[in-house]
Amino acid sequence: MRVIQAMAGAPQGGAEAFYARLVPALARAGLEQRAVTRPVPERLEVLARDGVPALEIPFGNPYLDLLSRWKFRGAIKAFRPDVVVTWANRATALCPSSPVAGHRFLKVGRLGGYYDVKYYRDCDHLVGNTPGICAYLRDKGWPAERVHHVPNFVDPPRRAAVTRDSIGTPPEATLVVALGRLHRNKAFDTLLKALAGLPGVHLWLAGAGPEEAALKALAAGLGLADRVKFLGWRSDSAELIAAADIFCCPSRHEPFGNVIAEAWAAGRPVVAAAASGPALMVKDGIDGLLAPVDDAGALGRAIARLAGDRALAAAVAAAGRARYEAQFSEPAVVRLWLDFFARIVGGGASCAASRG
Structure with a gap:
């Protein structure tokens, strides 16, 4: 053929x-x-x-x-x-x-x-x-x-995870990773607002786009400058995700959610907003946690739930990895x-x- x-x-x-x-x-x-x-x-x-x-x-x-x-x-x-x-x-x-x-x-x-x-x-x-x-x-x-x-x-990580000290992040911190184009559809503003209510949680945000300046200003205004690292466009997304305690996809609009499959491939637990793609993709409470779109409080509670329950986080990550092998490898x-x-x-x- x-x-x-x-x-x-x-x-x-x-x-x-x-x-x-x-x-x-x-x-x-x-x-x-x-x-x-x-x-x-x-x-x-x-x-x-x-x-x-x-x-x-x-x-x-x-x-x-x-x-x-x-x-x-x-x-x-x-x-x-x-x-x-x-x-x-x-x-x-x-x-x-x-x-x-x-x-x-x-x-x-x-x-x-x-x-x-x-x-x-x-x-x-x-x-x-x-x-x-x-x-x-x-x-x-x-x-x-x-x-x-x-x-x-998606491909699983091929190299070692990015080290926290290379990005100025304390080793004991709970680390959330998110990535994508810095566009309103991706709702990174909602994630920043959620982070404001989560003391001790750090965020790596990888991507570039038209909302970059506004997001940096929002992070500064929320007092998050020391806990949020804006990484720009990266070619090592799998290795960034592998460094995370939690991966977050807060999108307002997301037809599929490649990044969720990437997190599953890396064995990381996922929190996502219930946009069209993630809502169909994620089995809430099994291989990820879902929050309503544009609800910073609910998104923060889902992140806190995984951060505070290691057994739940491990179970969600294992179920996600199984989904990856069966459907997205x-x-x-x-x-x-x-x-x-x-x-x-x-x-x-x-x-x-x-x-x-």
Whole structure:
């Protein structure tokens, strides 16, 4: 089977990071692939390490996109894939419809958010990485048999945990770690307000974004300057999480919650706000604790509960690790993708025309 994986995204981002994990993992499992991607050096290096040939396409303004569409068509004509997987809106919109030069293929749109379905009209199948996204697509009129749920996988820590003294944190402190883009959707302001009621609890907050200045000002105003470390954008998120006593995902809006799976992979207990993704993902009281969205008091109480009950924290962490192994590890998710490809290719040629 031959598959093209097309990514038009920027150098950094959740979907972009997962693309750089999944495509090499599928190659290691024996799937023959070609990558179509923006010329991002780090991404190209990762693909090359596992022998995935990559066609660099600019993907940018409308003039570049004319070139991108032409080059994309050439890649399909040369490789003759069974399936083309397009990641998010731009790659999907610029992927030619089947057939190309007489060659038929199945066009699969992969969605990691609640995107406008107009970009996916000529897709044969859609893959959502959460049950909520899949339900959204069905509500928009997509037939259930052409909407498929395949979650992301995350990697466990490969190196030793980041040491507390390297970030100026007392070894005896209860350490909470949170990470993500510093954006209002992530609700780090709510986490800071929760921390204000938790004396002795320290926070490492890794990420960058438009709310950085406001969050730093809020931390200072709450008297948290000595207990909150703003770490900026980091490439060692797994090792940061591994250093934590508790991992927290306070998001107002979170379609999936990659970071929760990362915490489970590292064997850390999780506290999360019950946004759409975490609410479906976390079994409250079993493999994590949930708090209402935007409720700093409830979020603080959940953190305090784990900090004060080591047996509960250990049980929650162990249950999360088991969930990771069963559903969000590389072997589990790679098998789901391979089974998906085999199922749709075995079902016959392109069906977009029959869907209308």
